Amino acid sequence: MIEKVKAQIEKLQVELIELSKYILENPELGYEETKACRAHIDILKKYGFIVGEEYMGIKTAFRAEVVSDKKGPTIAYLSEYDALPGIGHGCGHNILGATSTGAGIILSKFIEKIGGKVVVIGTPAEETSGAKVEMAKNGAFNDVDIVMVAHPADKHFKSGNSLAMQAIQFDFKGKPAHAAMCPEKGINALDAAINTFNNINSLREHFQIDAKVHGIITDGGKAANIVPDFATAQFYVRAATKTYLEELVEKVKNCARGASLAAGTQLEISHYEASFENLVTNQHLLMKYCEKLKDMGVEKIFEARESYGSLDAGNVSHVCPTIHPYFSISDKPLIAHTKEFAEATNKPLAYEGMKNAIGALVLTAIDVIEDRSFLHAIHEEFIVVEK
Structure with a gap:
């Protein structure tokens, strides 16, 4: 043959x-x-x-x-x-x-x-x-x-x-205000996005060795003198198995939820690409x-x-x-x-x-x-x- x-x-x-x-x-x-x-x-x-x-x-x-x-x-x-x-x-x-x-x-x-x-x-x-x-x-x-x-x-x-992978997007919605004259009237969506990264970085030492999380901020405001009322962060979350990926994704979502709660923003979570x-x-x-x-x-x-x-x-x-x-x-x-x-x-x-x-x-x-x-x-x- x-x-x-x-x-x-x-x-x-x-x-x-x-x-x-x-x-x-x-x-x-x-x-x-x-x-x-x-x-x-x-x-x-x-x-x-x-x-x-x-x-x-x-x-x-x-x-x-x-x-x-x-x-x-x-x-x-x-x-x-x-x-x-x-x-x-x-x-x-x-x-x-x-x-x-x-x-x-x-x-x-x-x-x-x-x-x-x-x-x-x-x-x-x-x-x-x-x-x-x-x-x-x-x-x-x-x-x-x-x-x-x-x-x-x-x-x-x-x-x-x-690696299994999910592409997660976090949209934070805040409230604009003049950043110098009345910042106390604003709700900073960019703060929520930044603190999502900080929360995830604190979580990294507890990842399984082959897990990966990497992300970017695609929208964080348009002018430095305006409190950003909208921010978007996108992440790839990867893991060796589907089971652990689902566990890790939930932890990453909680990082965003906590950051949103602390900043006072509204949060929308979505997938921006197909999951592998x-x-x-x-x-x-x-x-x-x-x-x-x-x-x-x-x-x-x-x-x-x-x-x-x-x-x-x-x-x-x-x-x-x-x-x-x-x-x-x-x-x-x-x-x-x-x-x-x-x-x-x-x-x-x-x-x-x-x-x-x-x-x-x-x-x-x-x-x-x-x-x-x-x-x-x-x-x-x-x-x-x-x-």
């Missing part, structure tokens, strides 16, 4: 390189990825996929499927294709998307014989609000057995974790992926990197078994979100890494489809693991 998969990759490689290059040369921001989305849809249709466009009402999302006549599990690959402002594809979503779409096309060559369904889902705006968040919430993955997405990096890394859940890597699925990556000729697979950020794939991992490994595109250290990273995605080593990742993604899926006891173990782990 390994040689058959490799042969299919070789047949498709030129088209996948062209797809990756085209998206690299035409970078588009989140929810504006019309060219990239169309390029993925066109190649998937060419290879027999039934494609639903503007999936779940999202203009630059799609869901493409090939279904076998034989029953079996549903395998989903996630394509990303949004770029970064001023940098382009500094996170390599051009080659990430080509890898996922390529894996879907190649797996489709085998499922008529082995059974199952292959799905490629185009997921916009990973760099900003993360379309996967709403997709997961609205049931996009409810009929999926496993999800896989491989991200470019400077080494092959195992799938690890990411922590990535939960399915270890059974990951071990199989690593095994297949070695079958593709990769000798060194590094342990998962420490993650201090958040991924919208985390929300998917709370709905169905998921892995998010990294594949090597360079033999030199790379820093993500740079033009150098974008340039590295268009090198021979990058396309070699893409080929290896596609092979591992496809071979892993074949084992999931053919070995029902393995699929059962994946699902059992998903049920019992702490999220």
